[in-house]
Amino acid sequence: MPEKTEKPGTEKPGTETTAAAEDRPRRRQARGERRIAQLLDAAATVFSTTGYTAASTNAIAREAGVSPGTLYQFFPNKEAIAIELGSRLMHEMRQSYDEVLAPIDPAATPIEEVVAGTVDRFIEFNCRHPAFFALMHGPDIPGRIAEEHDALHRTLATRVETILAPFVPGVPASEITRTAQMCVGIYKAGLELVLAHEGAEREAYVQELKTALLRYLGPLTGAS
Template identity: 70%
Template sequence: MPDETEKPEKEAAAGGRPRRRQARGERRIAQLLEAAASVFCSTGYTAASTNAIAREAGVSPGTLYQFFPNKEAIAIELGDRLVSEMRTHGDALTPVAPGTPLAEAVGGAVDRFIDFNCRHPVFFALMHGPDMPGRITEEHDALHATLLARVAALLTAFMPGAPDTDIARTADMCLGVYKAGLEIALNHEGDERAAYVAELKNVLVRYLGPVTVGAAAAPASTPGQNTP
């Protein structure tokens, strides 16, 4: 007769929870985070409530509290996941191949980040909201530092011999311009958003043209090209 202790041991996942129960829990968490993203985008973090998030998810508030003690915990979990995904976009900002046109390098970088923010509009709301939990603010500062270093590394190929301080300053300006342009672009949709993204690329290319080597300050793209 088989030992009855073997069955739960085989079914147990990390932490001692049955795999099936763990999978259901993960799906529920994903459902709640998706609902929270929708509520945060529509009402903002401050006005959002756990009741509204539960209603959006189609569950009772009691079910929500099984996974998250409060709204802040939901925002932190959502922010952590988005920051982790955003870091992969930052990792893509590696030095470009010699001879790569400036407009091509700028356009590729902008397209990757615009695509991420269009797929996850709550990211901008969480990272730039006025009353966000301290944990998210810290994550934002760390992410900003990471992206700044990646942009500086990208610019090195276009500014050979330039002092590190000049490259860092230029990278900081580029990231600031991008964030400002992103906010404007996200306020529009469809062709109009594409036109604003094209304008953002053009602004960056025209700013970088005079301070980079062999870079023509030509428009990065025309409205509607290579934009989400």
Template identity: 70%
Template sequence: MPTSQEQPRRRQSRGERRIAQLLEAAATVFTSTGYTAASTNAIAREAGVSPGTLYQFFPNKEAIAIELGGRLVAEYQAAYGEALAPVDPAIPLEMVVNAIVDQFIDFNCRRPVFFALMHGPDVPGRIAEEHDVLHKTVIDRIQGLLSPFLTDLPAEEITRVAQVCMAVYMAGLELILAREGADREAYVQELKNVLLRYLDPLVGDRLGGTPEQGP
């Protein structure tokens, strides 16, 4: 016999719209207050519905964050699915780093919730697990991307380099999200500089060292 079967409730189009509305409201509230401090009543109010209506579509608060996170990941992969795919190591590292940073920054600026949900230290068990999985995946991809460039380094060290790149990116992202306009652009350039100068001395000896670039 089936164990506690999940009967797939038939949604009406009104329901689908409500769900989208609630997730949008949740994104707004999570972004401004973080996950833990965000109350489900506040999310419902932001969406213009009653608390009861919210629980018509989500079994609990955690499920909102999980669904939101899932949709964000899907949206990201649809837009930049190949961002971290391995590339021809003959391409200058500068171009690779620039392209990847630009894509990630672009997405994170358009969807600031993503950072709030991923970087928040207050998210509870289940979400933290999802984040861990995603984090490990990204690290693996960075590692695979860097390997052809960092031919002289042992695998263990490449892992470390990937971890450091990820951490530096996250730190830069926080600075960047707190700024706007030209100031933001300047910090994006600085982030690229940090990563490039960090990685450049590590690449195996091939033609084309990366020269300095100005703003």
């Protein structure tokens, strides 16, 4: 007798196609990724509001609108959440470095434009992600975050050296290194003041930060 075949869509109850079976893990993975993103967004809000030290997993779960048990399905503790959030933010910051801190032709781009563009980009990032500053500059951030941030700081200083070098031909490398480190230090000090204010006052501090950097670099680069 010829083998009986079933028409599409007439599978017996309790059976499922191979495609449907394979799709279930993907749906679960997508739901898990959305939940992780939800928890990280909530953690960013809590960290930026209360700081890392005062934050708790209960507060993060409450901000995310889930139970603490749901949170623990994805993260064992507050430190793990901070490490994941910090790593993602530092990855985004590194992308900003690649886009903004590229080698520049000083004949085509004046130092004033370089400083203004760089400061604006990094201030925008920190204002959009206030948790970044809270995590990177807290008194008791997890060691792994501190290590990654130190590496990020070294990368920033090295990129600033690369940008400065064409503006100061003939200046010893050691002096350019010190200048780059000072520029990063001035920026970090100014960033704290910028983030402490809002609106027009914040913009005024951003301008003060640009002015401070240009006045510091002026004698070296010849900028007015």
